[in-house]
Amino acid sequence: MAELGISGLDISGLSMAGLAIERVTKRFGEHTAVDSLSLQIQPGEFVALLGPSGCGKTTMLRMLAGFETVNEGRIQLGNRILASSETHVPPEQRNMAMVFQSYALWPHMSVADNVGYPVKLRGLRGAAYQQKVRQALALVELEAYAERMPQALSGGQRQRVALARCLVSDPSVVLLDEPLANLDRHLRATMEHSFRDFHRRTGATLVYVTHDQSEAMALADKIAVMKAGQLVQWGAPETLYRQPRTAWVAGFIGQGSQLRVAAGSPGKHLESAVLMRGLNAIESERTQTVLVRPEHIQVSTAPSRSSQLTAQVESVIFRGERYELSLRLPSGETLLAYHHTAPEPGSYVAVSLDQGWCLEPGA
Amino acid sequence: MTPALTYSSQHRWLLSGLLIAIVLLSLAPSVRLLVEALSDLGQGRQSPLWQTLNSASTWRALWHSLYTSGLGMLIALVLGSLFAFAITLTNVRGKSWLVFCFMLPMMIPPQVTALSWLQLFGPASPLLKSIGMAPPLGSPQPLYSAEGIALLLGIQSAPLVFLALRTSLLSLPRELIEAARISGAKQAQVWGHIILPVTRSGLIAGGAMAFISSLGNFGIPAMLGIPAGYFVLPTLIYQRMANFGTGVLAEMAALSLLIGLLALAGVALQQHLMGRSRFGLGGHSGRSHDFTLGRWRNLATATLVCILLIILVAPLLALIVSSLVPAVGVPLNANTATLNAYTEVLGRQVATWRAMRNSLWLAGSAAVVLMLLSLPLAYRLQRLPERWRGAVLSAIEIPYALPGVVLAIACILLFVRPLPIINVALYGTLGLIFVAYLARFLVVCVKPVSASLAQLDSSLEEAAQLSGAGPWRRLGGIILPLVAPALFAGGLLVFLLAVNELTVSALLWSAGNETLGVLIFNLDQGGESVLASALSVLVVIMVAALMLALSLMAPRLPKGVIPWQS
Structure with a gap:
């Protein structure tokens, strides 16, 4: 499955049109499933709708x-x-x-x-039809299974048949509704590869719904993070990771600790010196929440210098390439950090923070 | 061996013993029938089986049976699939009422259905007379014909098609239809390419059930066919038994064998065809896929309501009108309306109260006994390997799947002589009908309990076991409360079916032991159609009330226990 052969599929047939979602709202009775959502999706973009279950992402996809x-509101494809x-x-x-x-x-x-059904409905017959089906099956490497019934296929193979069926009619947009949710972990990794590959080769506009942040980060060009029907943040995976807008997004994507400091304002980077000073201020002045990713924390088991904080090791978890430490700061806040050795739980370590990102208050 | 193990194995042996006893008792009538029909084969051309097969009346009745049942099946397929598709897939109005009304004919006893349709047509119809549309005296009753029988068989068995198709439509994953639509299929193409092929098994199952049930129906061909001299196999057996008594038992056994084989062949064919077209469907199911009808919505609803008016309301109205006139042939108006028939039936006819007491007693005690048997039986069944469970279920299904007349003949054969050892004679007593009911309706009570048990997570019982509860304690304290609603619903269903039963009791009753079904039949055969109508109205009210009671229990029952809800 590593390489998907794409011999002679007409890529230019995919019509290039952007998808515009403008202030779309969907209500089921009293419940507002999607609340005034706006997104501009460029032609050929791979977009993920990400959020916890019940956030309205599947409703958006079904709309x-x-x-x-x-x-x-309205949904527009190109000019239509x-x-x-x-x-x-x-x-x-x-x-x-x-x-x-x-x-x-x-x-x-x-x-x-199954694969040929969409083009059959569009009136294609005979050799042209056979050719189309063969090409689509070749793209997912299932030519040998053409005459099988779907029940005789494995989960991963069914997945690929479904993909081939999507391709065959040169659609303007391909929608994917948690397509990896029913697969085991190993197969997921393989399928993530083949999705990326598929997107690279076809250039189709893909909208992908998932609740798994690592899946979205790995696949998408851009991610729309949704919560309770509303768009919380819309951006590239790197932006979401480095500059999450709210504390909720910061907690949902990646690992990290949120500390209170007396420095900075929402949407600002904090350098090491400012951050460390802000942490040492008195409690009542520390009003700004700052996100510190574990890779930006230096931990040393040597006695601390004046520019460093002293923290007590609460627990140590072995993660293979490194240890994950849960540290307790003097202020009582917890801090997640990585280290290459395992300090004794209960011992004290010296900590310095390289940088932090200031978050918006509230949800 | 530890004491606990001994205790639990004793428990298992007891349940297994019960299971084996019940299976043997379920098979006994059929085996006895088989032995009787085949035993005298040695006599060659003199043997009853040979003679029966050589008789022209046998083949005529067989052809009549096949013709009426086949035509009835076609009518049932048309009606049932129309309602199933419309109610399950589209947004017609008032779905739950439509379903309830469409299912009602299945629960109304056939002899009452036949009687009410007879009151609707023909020169003596009080309803037609009241609105001045009655045909002239002496014109024929159109229902006294093969087609009349087929029509009513079709209406009576249409709910079976409806149920089978609805079940398979409801389990059709919504995504299969959505995938077709996003592939570019229009609504008509979705029907033709996806829905019909995938739900074919439901249609086949429904058609086969309608055919088998029509084949075994006694009430309708008896009320419509006997006056016209048109005999099907069940009525032929009834007629011979009524004329010649137990003397012709051997011949009747041969006839019963014929019709029993026909019914079982139908079941086998259905299983075979369904096995070929059944798919393991993945994905989310359950939610109906609404085809939005738009401006056709009211028209579609009105069409369904009109059909119900014709097949349900009009005959019942005719029945009610007939019960309010003083005598057959008198039109109903303000002057002639009278409740005399009701006071006569309830007040003066000793037979009514006796029949009612008999039917209530039979149905009630059958329901209670079967409820008591069902829990341990279903519990033991749940722990059998898949293959054995299927075999046991088939064994207890046979007395229900066989036409009632066949079971009745088999029971007569089994009990015509006093029981050995205890020397008790069941033949000619209510006891014989009771035993036949137990055999016939066991599966009706076991199935809901089995369904409910299958839904229970086995960890519930394991948790109780770890807490120290022994097997009987678990059965009573954990399992029973959880499956009680299903058990009760099973009991009510048995009661509903047994209290109106005619086919079995028509052959097994004797003076003083008549049932409600037999009484209505006899009243009509004796020309007392006004009294029969009054009694039928009461029966329909009772049926509808019991169905409503079951509907109210529906939220607490596993899916599919109540036939008319899903």
Whole structure:
């Protein structure tokens, strides 16, 4: 599965059009599932909708597909309005494709029939049809399985059939609804590779829903972090990791500690000296929350110098390439740090912080 | 061996013993029938089986059975699939009421269905007379015909098709349809390419069940066919038994064997076809996929309501009108309306109270006994290997799957002589009907309990075991409270079916031992259709009330226990 052969698939056939989501709101009775969400997705971008379960990401995806109507706002593909409070283009006319969590392969059709169904509906017949199906199956390396029934395939193979079915009709947008949720860990890693590969080779616009932050970070060009129906932050994975807007995003993505300091303001970097001074201020002045990633913490078992803090080791966890330390600062706050050796729990270590990122208060 | 192990193995042996006894008792009638039908084969051309097979009336009745059941199945398929597709897949209005009303004909006893349709048509119809549309006297009753029988068989068994198809539609994952739509399929294409092929097994199952149930139906061909001299296999057996008594038992055993084999062949064919078209469906299911009907919504709802008006409301209305007139042929108006039939039936006819007492006693005690048996039986069944569980379920299903007439003949054969050792004669007593009911309805009570047990997490019982509860304690303190709703629903279903039962009791009753079903049948055969109508109205009210009671329990029951809810 490492390499997906792409012999002769017509990539230029993929229509290049950006997807614009403008202040889209969806209500189910009293409950607002998606609340005034706006996103601009460029042609060919790989976008992840990320958030905990119930945050509205799947509802957003189903609105893109056309399975749900839109209460307010609108969805636009290129110049074409797909959905607004007045219009609703049905799914079958949107020229999109979707990989479902359960793959949704039709059990009464062979692999080839499953893959060919979208182009058959578009009127393709005969040799041209055969050619299309063969190419799509070749792209996911399943030519040998064309005549099998879906029930006879493994989970990973079904996944690839679903992908091939998505490709065959040259859709403007490919939607993926937690496609890795039903696979085991090992297969997930392989499939992550093949998704990235697939995206690189086809250049299709991909919208990918997941609740797994590491999956989103590994795959997407841009990530929309959602919480309770609202967009919390929209940016590249690196931006989300280095400059999370709120304490909630900081806690959701990556590891790190949040400390109170008397320095800086939201959206600012803090250099080592400022950060250390701010940490030593009296309690009532320390009002700004700052995120410190563990890789920005220097730990030494030698006695501390004046520029360093003294912290007590609470617990030590072995993580293979390093140890993960949970430290207690004099202020009572906990600090997560990495170190190459394992200090005794209960002992004291010297700590210095290289940099920090100031977060917005509140949620 | 530790004492605890001895204790639990004693518990297991006891349950296994019960299981084996029940299986043997379920098989005994069929085996006895088989022995009777095949025993005299040595006599060659003189043997009853040979003679029966050589008789023209046998083949005529067989053809009549196949014709009416086949046509009935087609009608049931059309009606059942229309309702199943419309109610499950579209957004028609008032779904739960439509389902309840559509299921009602299945629960109304066949003889009452037949009686109410007879009151709807024909020159003597009080309803037609009241609205001045009755055909002239002497014109034929259109229902006294093969097609009339087939029509009513179709209406009566349409809910079976509906249920089977609805179950398979509900388990159709929503994603399969959405995947087709996003691939570019229009609604009609989604139907033709995805829904129909995937739910084919439900249609086949429903059709086969409708056919088998029509084949064994006695009430409808008896009420509509006997007056016209049109005999199907069950009514032929009934007629012969009524005319010649136990003297022709051997011949009747041969006939029963024929129809029993036909029914079992139907079951086997259904299993075979379903096995070929069943798919292991993955993905999320359960939520219905609404096809939005838009401006057709009201029209579709009105169509369904109209069909229900024709197949359910009109005949019941005719039945009620018939019960309010003083005599057959009198139109109903303000002057003629009378409750005389009710006071006559309830007040003066000793037979009514006796039949009611008999039916209530039979149905009630059958329900209680079967409830008591079902829990240990289902519990032991749950612990059997898959293959054995299937075999045991088939064994206890046989008395229910066989046409009632066949079971009745088998029970007569089994009990016509006094029981050995204890020397008790069951033949000619209520006891015989009681035993037949126990055999027939056991599976009705076991199935909900089994379904409920299968849903229970085994860790619940294991936790109790670790807390120190012995096997009986676990059965009573953990399992029983958790499956009690299903057990109770099973008991109510048995009661509902048994209290109106006619097919078995039609052959097993004797003077003083008539049941409600037999009484209505006899009243109508004796020309007392007004009294029969009044009694039928009371029966329909009772059925509807019991169904409502079960519906109210539905939230506490596992899915599928109550046939008309899902």
